[in-house]
Amino acid sequence: MKSIAKHWPRIAVTLLPLVFALLHAVGVVRLDVLQRLDDIIYDARLRATSPKTLDDRIVIVDIDEKSLAEVGRWPWGRNKLGQLVSELFDQQQIALLGFDVVFAEADESSGLVRLNAMAQNEFKDQAGFSERLRQLQATLDYDAVFASALAKRPVVMGYYLTSDRHGHSTGVLPTPIMSQADLQGRAIRSTSWSGYGSNIAPLAKAAPMAGFFNSITDGDGVVRSLPLIAEYKGDYYESLGLSMFRALAGHPAVLPGFSNERFLSRSYQGMDRVLLKQGDKSLAIPVDERVATLVPFRGAGGVDGGSFRYVSASDILAKRITPGSLKDKIVLVGTTAPGLLDLRVTPVGETYPGVETHANLISGLLDGNVLLKPDYALGYDVVMLVLAGLVLAIGLPLLSAPRAVALSVGVLLALAGINFWLYLSYGLVLPLASSLTMALTAFALNMSYGYFVESRSKRELAQLFGTYVPPELVDEMVKDPDSYTMQAANRELTVMFCDMRGFTKMSEQMEPLQLQALLTGVFSRLTSLIRANRGTIDKYMGDCVMAFWGAPVESAEHAHLAVKSAMEMANAVRDINHEHRAQGLPEIGIGIGLNTGTMCVGDMGSNIRRSYTVIGDAVNLGSRLEGLSKAYGVDIVVSESTRKLAPDFAWQELDRVRVKGKEQAVAIFWPLAPAERLNAEAANELKTWANFIKTYRSQNWDQADVLLLNLMRMNVKKYLYQLYSERVASMRLLPFDPEWDGATNFETK
Template structure:
């Protein structure tokens, strides 16, 4: 996972802000409607809300296909249905209906027909045909039980014919709907301005009469009905809550009700309509179909109600449709008002904040993760947020859904572009620069730590590692070029793998020599310990290669390793046109000299006192001597690592104790005693054997009083 800095956070915030502003801007306002559609579909799929139609406060009397196929309506113009309408409406009212609303408009009467019929127009011969119907309308209207519908329009208004208007007087309300730019109905108007005064819409008027209250404007500007403050994201509208997808509204066929009147079954009307709000509307496959928020989930034209007189017609199983009959839109408004569960949408500021916040979370994820990981994070977080949004929508709160999802997806794309162009430029450079010099995990650690090597050079505390094969020149003379290359490739590969596995960086190969450093370019506080471990492992690996690898057979290769820790300049050093990542300092020179000093003590690994001190108590050591290497006046105490602390063998413990005794006597000028101590283990330790000879020589020819126990080495 990539670390992010202040610049990245600022970039993520800016990207999220821009993405949120774009996807909640007015040109993309359709996304708000899309969110409602998706939430409606997800709620239906996941929550599966099914409400008992019997509890519905509103029912629909449907002028449906059955009506058109049933006498006396079959083959008759709708203007001739008025007498039957009056009879059915009277029975519904007697059954206890609270109020009846018309979602159909009869703009003309059969009495107005100009169709020739004999010597006079048909209308002249039908005078008085609507008399009983108009009387029924007047009675229902005067009792507050009836509201006719109309369509308000400057160009093509639709109103009931004049006689009906006179019969119901002022009991006419608008059926107009609120259609979004994509021709989808998601909200419904609450009122209309007529002659400068607000007049409730049809559905609001019916709900108000059922509740015995009038719509009022609260001080907040919201419309209230019987104490219910109607939420309005768009002023003077109600956001529809299609909780039951239309299946929660009982629907009765007008043809069956007309037959029920003929049958005289008053009990049926009482059971079906007592205490209900009744909507009369067309439910045909080709007439007055509306796209709503149910367009993705599919909606239903109600649930067939109980039958009274006619047998139920054979029909295909009811199925969900993208468009529903308009009368069910008005029925939904009534249910929302009566049950107080209209959808509450977030206002523009809150919607923008949610969108920006979600985009910011995803932008930060895209900043920390690889593109594939960021996309998976987007999928997971979007699914989690969608689940939260659906849970809120179950309680009629609509959180933005499409806007955050799309804004965050855009934020991912922009953030990936930002990282490629700006943020990860240095990382890519480093990965490319060190790809052939460092192990991938070391590069990853270096990048993740956020501590990159400064281009041009910087001071670092490092441990230098120098190794060289002993007597390799004479061995090489006995080999063919092919054998030599094979041997060197195997040796250098094995040693390099160990160095890199311990966090080291191979600076260069010089023939059979390896120059490496620990602690740069990747920052490593334990660089001294890792360098010593690598040296011990390299020594073990060379013994394994000598014993088992065909290329090493018969050569008995051995190497010397020098280790030294201290401050060094590391970085890209060279000419303007050609440079290498390398290291320079006295720390490097001392490590090189310690590698060569091994031959004076017949040891394989020699480390400075600085390196030994920086490893703490990790390893078992023995001090070899204090030496003065060529080119350096100050003496250096040198040590040999034996093994991990507690893992040294009995032989190593014995040798180290005897050697320490001899070295102490040597420094105290007790040369004879020192020789005796060294000779105890001289047969198993070449370093003790060599020191014993030196001690014997000084015991025979004592040094001058100014002698110091420092071995000055004359070669490299």
């Protein structure tokens, strides 16, 4: 213990890489280079351990360059595709057919539409033409020909899901495999989409089983995962690979599987496996938090890759393949032609056929060989980091250089060995880059750097927080620097957003230097009030200032101080406008939003620029409330959570609102004055207003009008009363709604 105490500065330095690695692991400070290194390790390990053997159960019928040259450019007539399907089932006797192609538009290549139009117009008097056309109808309706070939056969069609602002949708979706009710009230984080491109109705009716063929592209542009289940408008649909696997397994039901809550928080929402259940038998397919699975690539892709047999579609159509040579095979129809744009970048190839990713997934499902990045990967990473970091932090300062090297090498080998063993034995893909980098960096720092003295720590603390918090708070902090950190943490704070009104008009009327001087003067006065009330300046955003109370120095009165600061700022703006009128300058207005709640506070940003800031839903709500101040004609809008913690003020309830991005209605208030300064007249007005709000929410419009009339007599210039007068007049035209909760919805930010 004496040795540890003696070397504590070196121990602290050695622990620094551990701190940053943990921040990266939990997502507070994302280091892209570590994620990229993890991807490189995964890709190299996958290539080294893939079987590189042929799976003769699965065959890919390839719409290749040869097929396009012989049959014609894509898309082919559906009569050709019907011929292809019939040949595969009747002559080759395949077991299952899947299409990595979508047929989202009707096929009019036969000219049937034009012929029907001619029969009704220029040749309508020629009975022979119409009769002959009727006889040819069945052969010229290529979609019907294709649908007939698909009907009553084990076929899985393909389609794609998409997201755009308009939610475009074409074709017919298959029946969903799960609904929200199956999730037992949980909100899983599967991929979610707003549109789709699916097959036309005749084909969807003939072959009702279908699966989407979307993949997941990682940040480096590489496809490593395929979602098994995706969400569209509250329903859940299966992928092409899962749909084909279920068809082979006898169409078992699909159920969600959740982790054992004995070992996890009850708030955990993750779905960690897809359950296929048929009678008393069930099969669990492990999935990650996106309900996706890593593709178990067998090896290089393409015709010469050696993982799957490729057969040219033109050879099937031309009957160049011996009948029965594909008997009982699982067949996927796809393309490797570059012009058809279905080539992907994968860990095993930069021009990898998209259809082969689905073949690999089906092969892995058949073999029970599914790679998985489990939901507890974060916990594993943290445990490995902490164990390795503590061993190095305590061991390295106490050892000689050769032994320190041996310890570091041993830790690196142990980290890599455990990780590879879990991968090879259980198919678990767990992070490794952060722990390896942490161990190497800890060794380098321990050998290279000394320690930081206490006085320097204090100066750095003052430098870090000096631009955010008042000097008197910095003085408190430097007395005990170990109690303060910029590491992110969840705390109950009060946040303020203050926006200057009329800034755009001023910017049009004033010279840039004059505008700069005006803004500087206004913000300086408002900032001084925030700091005088122990507030922390977060940032300036154009004509808006953001601040918060309760961090880095904790304060039980953070809500009270924030409200007090807001009221003083509103009074200061009135004084500023009085001065502006005297100087001939434009007047300004402000809107302030205050909210109290749990927020994540800490040092955040990028490796280029960082700041001490707050984030979270409570922060977003504070921003939304600031935007509502103009709608209600007030300068301050405060949430109910802040009002409850600031009882020393007199409050007027403005409304209950449901802001953009929030489903739950929130009561909002306007602080009128400190409670002890409220006069009898104002108190009577508040009492009348409280009765009005109660009457308004009960939809008693006659009584509401009477109360509003009294309120306008008390304060005829108050915009709030005029606003509700218009609302009552509008609501009176509507029938009584027992479901109405009295809230106003705001769809804009």
